[in-house]
Amino acid sequence: MTPDTSLEKTSQSTDGGDDCPLRWFDADLGAFESLERLIAEHPADFFAGKSFEPVGACHTREAVFASVELPETPTSPQAHADHLLHDVFRHVMPVASPTFVGHMTSSLPSFMPSLAKVVAALNQNVVKLETSGALTGLERQVVGMLHKLVFSQDSAFYGKWLHDADHALGAICSGGTVANLTALWASRNKLLGARDGFAGIHRAGMVAALRHYGYDGLAIVVSERGHYSLGKAADVLGIGRDNLVPVEVDSEGRMRIDLLRDTMRDLQQRNIRPMAIVGIAGTTETGSVDPLDAIADIAQEAGCHFHVDAAWGGATLLSERERWRFAGIERADSVVIDAHKQFYVPMGAGMVLFRSPAWTQEIIQHANYIVRKGSVDLGRHTLEGSRGAAAVMLYANLHLLGRKGLAQLIDRSIDNAHYFASLIAQQPDFELVSHPQLCLLTYRYLPETVRAALATASEDKREKILDALDTLTISIQEMQRDAGRSFVSRTQLTSTQFAGRPIAVFRVVLANPDTTHAILQDILDEQRMLAAASPCMAALMALVEASGRLQR
């Protein structure tokens, strides 16, 4: 098995026949070009086509994807392109369709697929200058632009830090989860850094760090509506999910500042160090924006990291009309924004921004063959290593749409949400559950008889009716999804009306600029029809009737 290193033995034959793998590096592209024309030029047309069949109707298609045998020999490009079209792409979810208003990803600017093709062909790795060239500078600039949007530092600040090799103003990463984790990682490492002979948590680990600093534990404080990625971060960072402390929200889904104060006091009494308070600028479920300025005050008093999860809402800062909702975000130590949400960039591109470049010193690293000390390599300041050039897509949108264009998309989405909220409020058989702050809202189907019964029923009966109502909501949502014409998502919220009881609701995200008022009217009509057709409706009505009889 010793390798034969003689030159003769290993001489090359680069022009093989059918067996030569090289030919696949220069295959006939006709089949794939057809796919491009059919799908990538007008995705919405593809989704609206007759042959398109979203997965609601066919679930995971396990039978198609059942084999674990590697294909031994090559499939022809035409055969594989046909397979991809018929068995895969025809059965994805039409997230770009204007009738699919339940997702945070919607349609993209028309030039995006072209740009993605070019970026894939260049195949740059932005972890280091050596494999990314000019893209290193470009990414730093994009991060700087977003930093300025959030923190509005002066030109001296950006002149000094934008291209400083040993610091970064933030990083682009695969999504909000990695971005939140990066911010909280830096926060943890700064709080428990090297000091008084202690090597720092990054070297010595959590146990030694808490012993040195004399804390019994760490906590991350966030509203009960915090994204589930924060629980993951608490787990991964060794803090523990039980130490992600939830604070109740008010009727608008915003963190209650009085309860935050109570929480901070309680933690202090238990010698648990609050490592970070997280404000949410656009909750995933209702789009609520926490009172960031008030949270900043409390974080400042406590000498605690103030992190803002603006993964969804961050792009709203572009809108002169709506920016006021985020007052206080400029006081955050770190902010997370997703580019693949309201910046209309393809999956997956998130971003973490640090107000002070000093934060990235807490997570800096190097290696001999990469991200060397003193280099401008982006990988010195990131949780991820090798990464693609998602920054180019964000850069293109910032230029081709401009701040004004993006702001119009934001404003229009919020207008659409207000329109839909009004429309729901006018229906006798629907209930608006959360008013839109951004372009999200929640509601449910609630016929007048049920509403009346809930108001008068005994507690026991009311519980049963609420259970049946939840079942109906879930049933309508699933029937609509499976019909495949439109899509509304659902979630569970704690009801302020019924003493914190969880209730199932429809959830709508109005980010697609092609979603019209007529589409929104149709969605309610369809839900009303599905409700009537649902077997859960009869069960609910029987309960309501029984409750009514008892009242009489």
Place this chain on the structure above:
Amino acid sequence: MTPDTSLEKTSQSTDGGDDCPLRWFDADLGAFESLERLIAEHPADFFAGKSFEPVGACHTREAVFASVELPETPTSPQAHADHLLHDVFRHVMPVASPTFVGHMTSSLPSFMPSLAKVVAALNQNVVKLETSGALTGLERQVVGMLHKLVFSQDSAFYGKWLHDADHALGAICSGGTVANLTALWASRNKLLGARDGFAGIHRAGMVAALRHYGYDGLAIVVSERGHYSLGKAADVLGIGRDNLVPVEVDSEGRMRIDLLRDTMRDLQQRNIRPMAIVGIAGTTETGSVDPLDAIADIAQEAGCHFHVDAAWGGATLLSERERWRFAGIERADSVVIDAHKQFYVPMGAGMVLFRSPAWTQEIIQHANYIVRKGSVDLGRHTLEGSRGAAAVMLYANLHLLGRKGLAQLIDRSIDNAHYFASLIAQQPDFELVSHPQLCLLTYRYLPETVRAALATASEDKREKILDALDTLTISIQEMQRDAGRSFVSRTQLTSTQFAGRPIAVFRVVLANPDTTHAILQDILDEQRMLAAASPCMAALMALVEASGRLQR
């Protein structure tokens, strides 16, 4: 500032003029189609073109990317496409060029950019079925195929687990760093899981976990050639970088099993629990493969997680000829493989595989609006949240190249490395530093006079000569990089010849199937010429001459 919710106020005008952002969702694509033709159809031709100027010659181009002002109004597609071409894409690194043999990413199959365009247009988010449809099943199948390649379980195993909602055989993620972190996160959580009234580290955190289990600390054991992402993982997970315990390598760059035994004994005596032993299947610096079977024995004896970082080498399992090097990998608890390396998929796509689906139970999670309990949503078992459909690219390569085609690429790359090693060994003025096991090797420029002087010089003189030699190596590498015709990377290795002294070396990765023998010959010729032209050469020669005079 109260939102106006009247229907009249928010009525839409979708057909705006120049100001309407919608037009950018349907912009004229001519400019971007030109970019596609120029770059994406034949990237190697684009890189070989006269106007192409790799960044070596112009560094980070900070002046181009200096402004942090957001563009206020839209730029025209033509103007932006021109800017991207002239200021960005012409100055990236030509990683697909066959003369650039220093990177782990090289060229891609010709259909890849087309497929990337389609995937971007579909813009699916594989975190959940609702936003990915058939791609959920496809990703599970791809993970299963790779799982079988590594672990070769029987059909009953895959029949049971491949599409099981509550388990996963692994996950696709943004790259090897996240993949390694995911594996070690699961390992940590399993070791310190819920037991005897303890809630588990995932809920209670590191301090409570070590207290409950009675350990003074945790350690991750890996060879000194471990990838820098493992240090990051030790930091993030709260274990601490100092507890990533390095084991010295033998002259072939493989972990020394005798020293591993010593390390394990030492940790036990200090009541430090070895959480995982990491074997490397293809080190980043020399492509060395650790003795995986022997490591598996020790991990088994110690009841310790055995993780294999095969980010680079994993694809070698496809080669019937070379697979023997990885004997023992099938005994690993977890394995990491990068798809964007020798699976020839665009950046960034990594993968973690767990031998037993039980491992993913350690990191499972859910939320109300996503990844619900019982759902098949992929996001229940991943560190990342929202993700793109990189699995499609890997799926296409597995089909269009087939196992045989990919294996030919692997074999050919290793043949090329053996050819280059022989070529270097035949040169009087070069020294092969590490023999290729996979398609990586390291070497340096070492004229005969310097070689002779090193053999006879006093220790003090030898140190000085070695320093000057390192400086020359770095100088040649940087001059070659800046000239922009070809690229070889460099790293620093501990020399076995000079008692563990670090030495600078050239590092070559021969993964591009278009790299010919003639190109490799040219690379040595160019380096020889650059050495002669380097100012560091004169300094080295003066030292050698002085040393010679002393000898006489």
